[in-house]
Amino acid sequence: MQSLLNSARQTFFDEDTILIERYLRGDGAAFDQLYQRYSDRVFQIARGILPTSDDADDVTLEVFSSIYRNLVRFDRRSKFSTWLFRITVNRAIQHGRTLSRRKREQPIELASEVVAPVAESRDDFTDIDTALGQLGPEDRAVLTLFYWQNLDLAEVGQALGCSANAAKTRLFRARERFRKIYEEISR
Amino acid sequence: MKGPSPATDALMWQLAEGQDADSIEQFCTRYPELRQEVLHRANMVHRLRESKPGGTAKPFAPQLLEVRSRRPIWRTAVPAFLLAGVAFAGLALGKYLGSQSPAPVAPAPSQVRETTTSRFGDEAPLRADTRRTETSPNPSVSNDPTRSQSPDNQAPDHRDTDAKPWDAPITVKLRGVSLLDAFKLIAASGHCQIEVAPGFEDQIVEADYFGRSPGAILKALAQSLNFTVFDQEPGHFLVVPASPSTQPSRQPDELPTIYR
Numbered sequence: 001m002q003s004l005l006n007s008a009r010q011t012f013f014d015e016d017t018i019l020i021e022r023y024l025r026g027d028g029a030a031f032d033q034l035y036q037r038y039s040d041r042v043f044q045i046a047r048g049i050l051p052t053s054d055d056a057d058d059v060t061l062e063v064f065s066s067i068y069r070n071l072v073r074f075d076r077r078s079k080f081s082t083w084l085f086r087i088t089v090n091r092a093i094q095h096g097r098t099l100s101r102r103k104r105e106q107p108i109e110l111a112s113e114v115v116a117p118v119a120e121s122r123d124d125f126t127d128i129d130t131a132l133g134q135l136g137p138e139d140r141a142v143l144t145l146f147y148w149q150n151l152d153l154a155e156v157g158q159a160l161g162c163s164a165n166a167a168k169t170r171l172f173r174a175r176e177r178f179r180k181i182y183e184e185i186s187r
Numbered sequence: 188m189k190g191p192s193p194a195t196d197a198l199m200w201q202l203a204e205g206q207d208a209d210s211i212e213q214f215c216t217r218y219p220e221l222r223q224e225v226l227h228r229a230n231m232v233h234r235l236r237e238s239k240p241g242g243t244a245k246p247f248a249p250q251l252l253e254v255r256s257r258r259p260i261w262r263t264a265v266p267a268f269l270l271a272g273v274a275f276a277g278l279a280l281g282k283y284l285g286s287q288s289p290a291p292v293a294p295a296p297s298q299v300r301e302t303t304t305s306r307f308g309d310e311a312p313l314r315a316d317t318r319r320t321e322t323s324p325n326p327s328v329s330n331d332p333t334r335s336q337s338p339d340n341q342a343p344d345h346r347d348t349d350a351k352p353w354d355a356p357i358t359v360k361l362r363g364v365s366l367l368d369a370f371k372l373i374a375a376s377g378h379c380q381i382e383v384a385p386g387f388e389d390q391i392v393e394a395d396y397f398g399r400s401p402g403a404i405l406k407a408l409a410q411s412l413n414f415t416v417f418d419q420e421p422g423h424f425l426v427v428p429a430s431p432s433t434q435p436s437r438q439p440d441e442l443p444t445i446y447r
Binding site: 048127128129143179183 | 200227228231232234235236237238239240241
């Protein structure tokens, strides 16, 4: 029984936790270290979900600003990285929806003139970028977490706010959709 | 064409994600018809992983956030409200003081309104008289030195608020000016209205009056230049060309000239 309670109250004490403790005691340099550790990964997740690097930059700064103010709310039931990625995914999906809504709300003539090519495309990965660009933000989030961040299904589930099984299902569907688009582009 | 079974499909994804060449080769040997499919998936997964962007996040400046987030809102709001209150009080005080002091009166002779009515009933300015007044070098007016304010642009002394402006003593220097110009000057500097009856003969005036009320000046002029002054009402004088006994009867179409 005691072991069950202990496992239920499991907290993660790793290097991130130590940095968080230091920051909460007033050591600003500890937050800098957290940022150095995770800013690239946060940017990559945001970039996988959003169409341009500028949008990903905006979301990255938003995420760290939010964490800077609310780190005291981190309850340590999950790893800090999982908590951070979940915030990132939510912010990026929210940002992507805002972009889509703005695009829809623009007058037709203006939208056709200005906003048509939104997604950035890198020369070496045009096919991948195009295929990802045709997926929804939730699908892109799953693929990004699994293939770019190499998270296992349990971590992907935590980052998406679902179980590991649900994450597996989401990954399967997103991967199938991506494959179909990718094959069409590759032909 | 029938696709692979779910188990085979899952195995193919596992191989594609594992990227192990030997395992893929074994699978292809066993399922040669799925060779192209599994290689295609492996290539796709490989490219998807390779496409991970580099980290190019902008530098973070938490010290800026610290200033904004840790400053209580009342520390900004209270000074802002205080400043707004001081500004509003200043504005209200200015309006109150402005309402207490009367608007300044401009007594310059050029602003004296002088009109006469022609026989046709049209109102026309007395241009000859006006020019003469503006170009005349000799007349000069100053208020009595005992008064503390100038009539041009200063607020009146509140100690004199009971005194009527047309009773206030003025100083007028009239040297070689016409009588009509003298009336304009007196009216302007004395804040009174002088009505000149029709048929008044103009004359040249040579006189100085120090510290006397407009009414007193007019009466002094009347004695020396043979005309009569009537007090119509406070601040309003009527001058007629002769003594009361010889006052000509006014024709119905002739109207007086009024100097204010």
